[in-house]
Amino acid sequence: MQLTPQEEVLLDMLERALRDGRSIEEARRTLTIASQNPALVENVIQIHLDIALATRTIALSHAIGGSDATSAWYTGPSEDDLY
Helix, strand or coil, X not given: CCCCHHHHHHHHHHHHHHHCCCCHHHHHHHHHHHHCCHHHXXXXXXXXXXXXXXXXXXXXXXXXXXXXXXXXXXXXXXXXXXX
C-alpha cells in the first residue's frame, strides 16, 4: 500500500493519538482541524482500521487456540528462573 505524504503524516498523528489514550472520535476531530480535509481524514482512519484488521487476522491465524491448544508455554516467573 502506497501512501501519500499527507496520508503518512495523518496516519502517524492518528496512531500517536490512539497510543496516548484518545478515542478515534477525538483523533478524528483533531486531524480534521489540522488538515482541513475531512475526506482525507476518513481515508486515513480507514487505512488504520484495515491495517489493524490485517494485523489481527495474521496474529490469530498463527495462534494456538481452541481445542488444539495445549497448556500455556509460559505461565509466569518461577523460583527456578536465573537472571
